[in-house]
Amino acid sequence: MRMTPQRQLVLDALLELEHATPEQVCQHVQRATPTVNITTIYRTLELLEELDLVRHTHLGHGAPKYSVHEHEHVHLVCHRCGHVDESPRSVMDELSAVLRTAHGFELDAGHLALSGTCQSCAQETP
Amino acid sequence: MRMTPQRQLVLDALLELEHATPEQVCQHVQRATPTVNITTIYRTLELLEELDLVRHTHLGHGAPKYSVHEHEHVHLVCHRCGHVDESPRSVMDELSAVLRTAHGFELDAGHLALSGTCQSCAQETP
DNA sequence: TTAAGTGCAAACGGTTTGCATGGAT
DNA sequence: ATCCATGCAAACCGTTTGCACTTAA
Numbered sequence A, B: 001m002r003m004t005p006q007r008q009l010v011l012d013a014l015l016e017l018e019h020a021t022p023e024q025v026c027q028h029v030q031r032a033t034p035t036v037n038i039t040t041i042y043r044t045l046e047l048l049e050e051l052d053l054v055r056h057t058h059l060g061h062g063a064p065k066y067s068v069h070e071h072e073h074v075h076l077v078c079h080r081c082g083h084v085d086e087s088p089r090s091v092m093d094e095l096s097a098v099l100r101t102a103h104g105f106e107l108d109a110g111h112l113a114l115s116g117t118c119q120s121c122a123q124e125t126p
Numbered sequence C: 001t002t003a004a005g006t007g008c009a010a011a012c013g014g015t016t017t018g019c020a021t022g023g024a025t
Numbered sequence D: 001a002t003c004c005a006t007g008c009a010a011a012c013c014g015t016t017t018g019c020a021c022t023t024a025a
Helices: A003-015 A022-032 A036-052 A089-103 A120-124 B005-017 B022-032 B038-050 B090-102 B119-124
Strands: A054-057 A064-068 A073-079 A085-089 A114-117 B054-057 B063-067 B074-078 B084-088 B113-119
Touching: A003 A064, A003 B038, A022 A036, A022 A073, A036 A054, A073 A089, A085 A089, A085 B090, A089 B084, A089 B090, A114 B074, B005 B022, B005 B063, B022 B038, B038 B119, B074 B090, B084 B090
Parallel strands: A073 A114, B074 B113
Antiparallel strands: A054 A064, A073 A085, B054 B063, B074 B084
């Protein structure tokens, strides 16, 4: 693999943006180098993910979010306001164990988000 | 609301198919009535969801799955083979309580799937 | 001089919109 | 006469593909 300027830019963007859609990564990269094409963003994200440098999470609607593969956490998406909160992975430990024994299922807590109603939205309609 | 033939067909399809994408619902409906347009499927699914007769779940990639709003369960999606298993909602009770106290987050266990590796895929690469 | 990386355009799957027609009240 | 529901076509967003051009090994 060659660490081309484009690839470095994508990685830099992810380090800065924390969680970003391919589209957002592209915009960020294009501020520095406007010629970079979104196709390259997609291809680079796929590559970086194969190298385990990057992960993506499906938040429910629309495009997935990419982030550097560190500090894993669980995503809590509010389906009313769209706000995304985070919780340490450890909150899933118990569930993880249950699913393993009951289904033989190895949970990957980071990959899919949890959906629900966030605190402030829940207060609006008590 | 008027229960038109099209709407009844969509509801019937969901009762029969259990979990289906809008596309799959459409194909099923069109076997009985080929003239029904996919736009109507989308509009009807949205309507039925507002009436709480129907729910949709994001399984990660591609189109969401719709089902009649009964016997709620958690979806376990294998990100290797794509297989979807189900688990009773109660497996999330503990997590649900933790998220409520720690984040004020009201978990909606049915709406988003859990991602991981299913039993048979896990055995292939032990 | 071969292979990998890129940009561009075009296709794609899934979804939404605008608009004109049709039926039920 | 009005309004809701439908079909159709076109636009839309996010993503992937094919292909030609470039560049580094």
